[in-house]
Amino acid sequence: MMINRRSLLTTALTFGAMKAFPGLSFAQARPLVFATFTGSWEEAHKAVLVPAFRKANADAAIVLDPMLSVDQIAKVNAAKANPPIDVMLHDPGPALVAIGQDLVEPYPVEKSAYYKDLITEAQEPMGPAPFFxxxxxxxxxxxxxxxxxxxxxxxxxxxxxxxxxxxxxxxxxxxxxxxxxxxxxxxxxxxxxxxxxxxxxxxxxxxxxxxxxxxxxxxxxxxxxxxxxxxxxxxxxxxxxxxxxxxxxxxxxxxFKTTIHIVKNSPNRDLAFKLIEAALTPEVQTTLMKSPYLIVPTNSKVTMGGEIARILAKDTAELTQKFVFQxxxxxxxxxxxxxxxxxxxxxx
Amino acid sequence: MGAAPAARDVTSYGTGLAAPLALFFLAFFVAPLLQLFWLSLHNDTAGLHWGIGQYLQFLTDPFSLSVLGSTLLLGAAVTAVCLLLGFPIAWLYQRVGPRLQTVIILIVLLPLLTSVVVRTFAWIVILGRQGIINATLQSLGMIDTPLRLLYTQFGVVIALAQVQMPLMVLPLITALGRIDSNLEDASCSLGAGSWRTLWRIVLPLSLPGIIAGCTLTYAAAITAFITQSLIGGGQMLFMPMYLYQQASALQNWPFAAAISIIFLLAVLAVVSVFTALGRLSRGYGGA
Incomplete structure (x- = not known):
């Protein structure tokens, strides 16, 4: 990129404007930011969850920002009032840290169409577990x-x-x-x-x-x-x-429950809720359960199949019985x- | 120093042009550093109680001190290996034709053109149980069971030395190139052997390059988080990993901040030793 006087001036003006009118920065126009994990999680979410969410929500803008749980917490903690992330994904340990530090909102359970279908272990009021x-x-x-x-x-x-x-x-x-x-x-x-x-x-x-x-x-x-x-x-x-x-x-x-949370003070609260809803649907979970993703589902309406049924459990009842939750x-x-x-x- | 009045004009121009960079540093380096320091002066993770508890905890804990010590030693070992292997290459560079020079510079620069992660993974392949070294030694019948090379101090030093080698060789090439070759001829014609010439003429005159190279290599080696953790593994703790663990896995920011400040000061101390050596080398240059 060439840096000339004009682009420098534009940048300076933008920064100045953002400083003078803080409401201008991000508050309305920012796309939904979903901090997934790196690697296979990112691939799976890019290929399955994001398209399902966009289809159900009129192509709403969404950005995947893959990083580790602990880094998500650090980032949100650094800007609690105007968090750079709307939806966080957490392992059980960091999830409790995030909840303890008051970084996430309770999940609007009563509005959710799928929450009640999750197996009991996955029903977490501060953020349900769409995957194991x-x-x-x-x-x-x-x-x-x-x-x-x-x-x-x-x-x-x-x-x-x-x-x-x-x-x-x-x-x-x-x-x-x-x-x-x-x-x-x-x-x-x-x-x-x-x-x-x-x-x-x-x-x-x-x-x-x-x-x-x-x-x-x-x-x-x-x-x-x-x-x-x-x-x-x-x-x-x-x-x-x-x-x-x-x-x-x-x-x-x-x-390990992988839980998904709406970040407190998120400017995209509704879309965040809709993304999580999409992650809980039997359709998304069924696709993610299949090869090559093989992610263990938590919605009891999903019929177990493939490698997961062969190696882990043939239905959610057997799953809760055979797995150790800590x-x-x-x-x-x-x-x-x-x-x-x-x-x-x-x-x- | 003698040319101070003439130099004043030049420096005043210099500061003016350096202002954007200085501002940049002020905003994105000095300010965060001060914030880090401020954070380190708190006794609790929430950052509510002032105190120097974090520093006391580090400095009175033999384990933490041993992590610091082993990190500084690691840097010294890597720097020594780089210097021993890098100096002959830089010396050779000055004595071969232009075509070979291109080849040498390409070989030296090549590691810089690949990502550190890729280079480090290559070392996992080389040092592993079924890696190149073990496979070769086994096929030659020199060993029965594979040697443990990966996840050892030796492995980390070797891998870091290769990864950081360009930082040593490039300043050395520059420094050796600046030496007037007549001086070596003079030394030889006055009866000094080639080793004596190397020891009394080439080495002292290339000291600025050696010091620059050592400083760069040292600083890069002790902070090389990726190579240290991939080759050293999870049980070999160096300062960067210690810092990461405290900041990220444990969310203990004040302690992590104190670790960084202590680490920074320790590195500055080592660098100032190098700089002191640099002054010594200027003495040689004037002689």
């Missing part, structure tokens, strides 16, 4: 001949130097630690047994990845052969020819201390 993320065991079928069946299999001596995990910065890492603690008699309030178990896992650890995305790529490199993993991330790798398989451990796969309110209370402890204790 499922964490189970991931392994490389070329090198691991007997599929693992339990979290405890990670400790088997045959996996010496072949196990990968992530640190606690991610929902996956934290949720998995809690599950390990539970397996050894702990709970959301007491992860001590989990840390002891981690200590015993050290000889088996080949990698502690900085985030789940980095963990998944390690299968590609043969750096690790088994790890806790996200169902969707694994399906994407599998579709690209990486030898990985997902199994739900017998203790139950961990389900108490993130309790987890959040101590998460900072756990991250600190992980920093100090887990050195390879």
């Amino acid at each position: 993320q499922v964490v189970g065991l991931t392994y490389n079928p070329d090198t691991v001949k007997t599929p693992p069946t339990s979290w405890a299999d990670l400790w088997k001596p045959e996996f010496k130097g072949r196990v990968g995990i992530t640190n606690l910065n991610s929902t996956l890492g934290t949720g998995w630690l809690v599950e390990i603690a539970k397996m050894r008699g702990g709970s959301e309030a007491n992860v001590d047994p989990g840390f002891k178990a981690l200590e015993e896992l050290k000889p088996n650890l080949a990698a502690v990845a900085a985030n789940p995305g980095a963990l998944a790529t390690l299968f590609q490199q043969g750096q690790i052969d088994i790890s806790p993993g996200n169902f969707n991330a694994i399906q994407i790798l599998k579709a690209r020819g990486v030898p990985v398989e997902f199994v739900a451990p017998k203790e139950g796969a961990i389900a 108490d993130w309110k309790k987890i959040n209370e101590q998460r900072a201390a756990w991250i600190e402890r992980f920093n100090r204790e887990i050195k390879l």
